[in-house]
Amino acid sequence: MSAALALPERMRAVLLTGNGGFDKLDCRDDELLPRPGPGEVLIRVAAAGVNNTDINTRIGWYSKAVAEATQVGGASGIAGAENDGWSGVAFHFPRIQGADACGRIVAVGEGVAASRIGSRVLVEPVFRAEGAALASAIYFGSEIDGAFAEYAVAPSRHAHAVDCAWSDAELASIPCAYSAAENMLTRAGLAAGETVLVTGASGGVGSAAVQLAKRRGARVIGVARADKAAAVRAIGADRTIDRGADLLNELGRESVEVVIDVVGGSQFDELLQLLKRGGRYAVAGAIAGPIVSLDLRTLYLKDLRLLGCTVIEPTVFPNLVSYIERGEIRPLVAATYPLNEIVAAQQAFLEKAHIGKIVLLF
Template sequence: MKAAVLKQLGSPLVLETRDDLSPSGNNVVVQLEAAALNRRDYWITQGMYPGIQLPTTLGSDGAGVVSKTGDAASSWLGREVIINPGWDWGNNPKAQIEAFKILGMPIDGTFATELLVPAEYLHEKPSHLSFLEAAALPLAGLTAYRALFTQGRLQPGEKVLVSGIGGGVATFALQFACAVGAEVIVTSSSAEKIATAIRYGAKFGYDYNGTDWVGEANTQFGPVDLIIDSAGGAGYRNLLDLAAPGGRIVNYGATAGPPPKLDLFKVFWKQLHLIGSTMGTPEDFSAMLQLVNEHQIKPIVDETLPLIAVNEAIERMSHSPQFGKITLDCRD
């Protein structure tokens, strides 16, 4: 087998040849057909992620075929699968336990030709998806689903803002919300990404660097019931202004850092709900797949590169030009 291994922070991944994997018990070996990148992979290479352990094979997203099984997992042999990247969530659906792990550090991940996986984290690949499309789904799809539905309690017909459109989670949030009949607007600093989002169902899009985009959005669209945000930062005050009375703001990241000022008067006077969210439970993952199957949703794949070009793919993540997901062809 081959694996793209991060050995030193700030250095390129090294494509290593290793012994083929052998499963036992309830474990299986997945012959990976495709993997996908997340911003998490880039942050780890830069040392900007907690609890980094090296060396490690990066990659949280993958799809492939079960090529070998332990005795207790023989029913999976030969099946096309995708992998839930959130391991050991725990018994409390409200939040993960301390032992929760994400595939791709510290556990060796999907930037490889083979992967050892406990059978409990396997799911049938949606039949309407190619391996590349399926590989794009797990981490970002799970995060978007939990933010929208489990934490955000989205209902059909509600108005939704998805900020920073273009990244994997934001793109899935747009697709999922539109699929259930919500009305969606987006923000971006890229006119091209806004135009693409509108082609995928957004009603309007706004440049978050604009001087009065909130006023324009209120005039065109009205206050929003649910806001899905990964940025935080100084722009968070605009979200408080755009949220409808009783609205929910769900944050699954803080790429722009903490808000320099939080106007608590607006929070309590507008009866707002500020909610945190990350990844999701096994039940969230199953429900996400049910939504994808029911509505025949196809992940948006921006670009596909061979596994040998994994460092080029990670470099692209550093300046976020993509709309949707960057995927890797893992076939040897």
């Protein structure tokens, strides 16, 4: 390991000790400092975003035995949940979670240029060896330790240098939410002039999708609570629809080319009916519930494409960095909390009163 300065032996970190409630989050100040292996870098984390995936894993929501919305067990966990990670493989505890990391490289492993030390970086949260199959992907803060600690290790190729004047909190808003949103838009092939409907448009992924879709020159319709509609329009939505409204009544059948969905639940059938023939539905979340009803006639008679999106395309993260550096996007930071107040941060996240991202600062 090569380092530019002396490093401590121990660090502050939050360990997830099992599936369940907030009591499974163990804030410690004596966790051993990780060391970068070949091809890896050690990052001094400055800020880390809070995401649905952190809570989903803690409460056991990825278990196939669970059919509830993510809100149901957010505070206490979900009874009957089995220990499944997002990939279907059993999750290993304890684990340092956190998919979003902004910080600086302080040490490098074998094969990584020492000149990388000192670089301000964002960590691309889904790791996959170049050319490797989707099945080989692992998630930062899930299969390996992540950003809810003062220091974190990541592959050098997934630690992207970024040159901008943004705050640490703003940068930490990008990795998970914006890569998920840009990945859905990329997979769906959203083009200028098309109309896209974005569900959950005031949340982290939804607000990112609104901005990124507008950047592509699309007409953007955001679904959000009425009290958040003005903020969603301010970041690029051409129109907003109240979360509880009848979408078919508001827009009419076959009115949009693309749906970007992170909500799922009972509105799924409506969303497919909104799509024009040849339309594309992309999904990267199901906060209102993972079990939906599908009329196969709607799917095949309209020649629709349904796109599940987790592992991001190779172009997505480099493109996001370029958008940042050219000033083409700007995240919404709803609130910040110190690392040791992670429970309060997750409680605020679960209340869904915020717009944009909630971020932990170090």
